[in-house]
Amino acid sequence: AVSQADCYVSLWLPTATCERSRTKTVRNSDNPVWNETFYFRIQSQVKNVLELTVYDEDFATPDDHLLCALFDTAKLPLDKTVILYFKPAADAKEELEVEFKLEVAPGPHEMIASNGVLVCRELCCLEVEVAEKTKQKSKKELSLTVKGSFEGTQDIVLGPNGVVSPSCPTEFHYIKYAEPTLDVMLPKKRRYHPWSCRYSTETGSPVVMLNSLPMGRKTTIAEEKRFDLNVTAKPCNCSCHQDLDMRFGFNLCSEEMAFLEKRKRYVASALKNVFHLPHDLQDQEVPVVAIITTGGGLKSMTGLYGSLMGLKKLNLLDCVTYISGLSGTTWTMANLYRDAYWSQKDLDSHIGEAQKQATKCKMGCFSMDRMKYYNKQLCQRKEEGYRTSFIDLWGLMIEYLLNDGKDPHKLSEQQEALCDGQNPLPIYVSVCVRDSYSTNDFKEWVEFTPYEVGLLKYGAFVRTEHFGSEFFMGRLLKKLPESRICYLQGMWSSIFSVNLLQIWGLSHSSEDFWKRWTQDRIDEVDEEPVLPTRPHELRTRMYTPPGPLSSALRGALTDRFSVAQHHNFLKGYQLHNSYMENEHFCRWKDTVLDSRPNQLMQNPDQLGMIDAGFFINTSSAPLLRPQREVDVIIYLSYTTGSHTSSLDKACKYYSEQKIPFPTISLTDEDKKNLKECYIFQDSDLPGCPIVIFLPLVNDTFQEYKAPGVKRCCSEMEGGQLDLTSSCSPYCMFSVRYTDENYCKLLNLSEYNILNNSQMIMQALQTAMQRRRQKMC
CATH class of the missing domain: 3.40.1090.10 (Cytosolic phospholipase A2 catalytic domain)
Structure with a gap:
């Protein structure tokens, strides 16, 4: 018997978080129900477009793309629950049902700067210090990651005789309200098990929610035998254009x-x-x-x-x-x-x-x-x-x-x-x-x-x-x-x-012949029920990714x-x-x-x-x-x-x-x-x-x-x-x-x-x- 789809939904809202979220996979079902809730903190002055993508999970090959809806959250009314249905086409039988609710988040307003096109979000700086407690001859490495930050991943090396590299605090610059986390990969530890007469290797990977840290105060997030790991979060002013280093x-x-x-x-x-x-x-x-x-x-x-x-x-x-x-x-x-x-x-x-x-x-x-x-x-x-x-x-x-x-x-x-x-x-x-x-x-x-x-x-x-x-x-x-x-x-x-497409253009008056290979397929659709629209809101769109042949040809033409x-x-x-x-x-x-x-x-x-x-x-x-x-x-x-x-x-x-x-x-x-x-x-x-x-x-x-x-x-x-x-x-x-x-x-x-x-x-x-x- 032919198995039915193993579907899951991927959610991507890059203006709120750099992480992609996803539902569990509902296996062997042609009518999957997930009933999962996801929360995003969004900045209302930013254009927030949620990408909802339905995949059919495969183990041997890349997951099959079934549907991708691009939805502008500015359409949502405040403090009202809205249920919307997204179809890949007006006559399609398949549809994705999603429930939305937009609420005002508690807490202070975010300080931003904008010229009407770009928005500069509130920025913070995280300082990470290693305080070594005992000097050893061995060399240890820590790997620190703040996804979405300017620096990304940085390493700290604990050398012999108490030498720490880099010697100054390691810094990460990140958007304050983008759900930032610090992922720490601590040095590996070898433990001896007397019952089995064997060693095992263990790694510690603490994760710290950076918005939970008190501003301006040093906090110890890891205590090891050899060192303590301390962090300090500090604000970076960017509330006006004069605070920036560019015009x-x-x-x-x-x-x-x-x-x-x-x-x-x-x-x-x-x-x-x-x-x-x-x-x-x-x-x-x-x-x-x-x-x-x-x-x-x-x-x-x-x-x-x-x-x-x-x-x-x-x-x-x-x-x-x-x-x-x-x-x-x-x-x-x-x-x-x-x-x-x-x-x-x-x-x-x-x-x-x-x-x-x-x-x-x-x-x-x-x-x-x-x-x-x-x-x-x-x-x-x-x-x-x-x-x-x-x-x-x-x-x-x-x-x-x-x-x-x-x-x-x-x-x-x-x-x-x-x-x-x-x-x-x-x-x-x-x-x-x-x-x-x-x-x-x-x-x-x-x-x-x-x-x-x-x-x-x-x-x-x-x-x-x-x-x-x-x-x-x-x-x-x-x-x-x-x-x-x-x-x-x-x-x-x-x-x-x-590139090849420009060479083609030199000998022909138009590139239209190749556009179906080199352009993404984006179709405007109406969600159901249709929400009232304002001029600055984007129409809901359905995105169809190119197939393997189109992708290969597109790469050859545009490279x-x-x-x-x-x-x-x-x-x-x-x-x-x-x-x-x-x-x-x-x-x-x-x-x-x-x-x-x-x-x-x-x-x-x-x-x-x-x-x-x-x-x-x-x-x-x-x-x-x-x-x-x-x-x-x-x-x-x-x-x-x-x-x-x-x-x-x-x-x-x-x-x-x-x-x-x-x-x-x-x-x-x-x-x-x-x-x-x-x-x-x-x-x-x-x-x-x-x-x-x-x-x-x-x-x-x-x-x-x-x-x-x-x-x-x-x-x-x-x-x-x-x-x-x-x-x-x-x-x-x-x-x-x-x-x-x-x-x-x-x-x-x-x-x-x-x-x-x-x-x-x-x-x-x-x-x-x-x-x-x-x-x-």
Whole structure:
């Protein structure tokens, strides 16, 4: 006879406890009844989603998944018993009956801090000390575990002659109201049994409920012949944002605000001189102009030098407030910002140094001495506390490609180039990704400035010198030395973070064919009876896990060769109960996990970051934060592929996100034969910037060596550049140019700026007029 199911229910509420609970198994029954009660203490300001999963227990194979319901406990009325029925589908015969009751927990209110998206819970610190009573020559080890804490598991070694390692008290940082426990594995004891003439080994494993400990008072939890084990629980203040070691909000940081005030003076003066204005501009009249770029390796690095040279010659560089980059343009930016006053000087020396590096032989990159250097640097980085990857090696190779020796510079040191507002503020762009998810399904924008590094969607920022250090619940618990900028360049311009799904996307217009293999199956259902809903509550969902074949194929399609790994500064945070209604979160809400808070905040220890070009080849996202109030975007496209592709993708993306961005209207003829400059604007859309689109195309430059100056016959060769063919010397993977090819590319990018100066100035005038109209 075929046996019936052996069912049990697993309950997971990670915002209340890190432990999964489960019922007993009811064997050989098609109508199991458990009648078990579970208690969870929840924080009402946190989004608490209970996952109820029914399994059929198997001994020989993994347990079969029968049903998984994701239920938002915010739907429950207070002090009322509610019985709900969960079905995997509306017409399904199987259903799970669950009784709920929500009550107010006695005791003091928990002190929390929140920015409307993230919640910082009340934190405690447990100190564990070993007081040795007798000195012995043997060595003993204790293993201590606080699940869900920052530290996890730590060991204490009792050495010979009373030496205890570590000598200072062992600390655990944990969420106070998450049912924390201390599990202690005491040293093994050997006992002699005279009746059997044998020894047996015994281990002691006391478990301490940490919330039962008196705050601030030393308590002995284990007394052994050799030592006593003492613990002390202490509170960690986190009741306001000032108690945290990271910035918790969506406004600009105070340093950037101060910079903007200083930069306005440069911009106002430059605009007055360029347009010969009869009076000084008021602060409200000064438009915010930003340069954004696309990536493209050495081509984009060289192209940006030429474009900046053109803006410098037009006296427009001082009109720019921000410059953002990704991929190869970050190489230009990082080199320029070593000089604190680069934009106030002639750029010839910087361009000459860049030419020297772009045209040098790169074979020394693989020499034995260089390999030893790479190994030494990676070992040092690992000793400092970083998790190294191939991306770090790539960063060291970039260091060699762009420099004569070791580059000691760090991103935070670029603050010196901003102290008087003398240069535009640089913003470097990356995206955060997750394992087993394609970049289209999961990506989160990350911005890097000399002041701070942050994830736009969460309003969470750490000081730049602290990026890579270890945080827990907003607290800096382990400070690491700041990374040299070459390691960041490896991440910002990584060509090794591609996966098969992205390769498919390069040759096909859509990934839809693979979505059934790479996306989780989540279906919205109505519980019975249907509970009244409020806007911030999540619909009840049924989750169907992928089968073995789907999981294997998904892994093969989404696995990336290498991803930059940095300690996750969001570790420990939970989501606010109304996070889905927060306007700042919704602005960047575009991943498949956004409505699954348990998975979204199931924070890995490491953040995986890749070149933003693997999503949309543009550095525009941070500049469209409404707090930056950008009026004009100078869009410099150096991409090797279609110039309009990244622009169209950006326009589509921002439209879907309801972020103000002008409609891109280009005819098929324009797309086939691009001009040097286009202006896109939408005056009817509030907050929409004017976009000056400058693709790196070789149009009139073929016949003109300078605006209005035609080439003679002997100069025609200087205007011939192969930018698009597969044999082009400017392909993305080219790491060395000849002097001739470098100069041609530099001159072309400079020429395209100079030749379209009137259109650029027209856009700036329009922006000033809009500013004046707002003042009326």
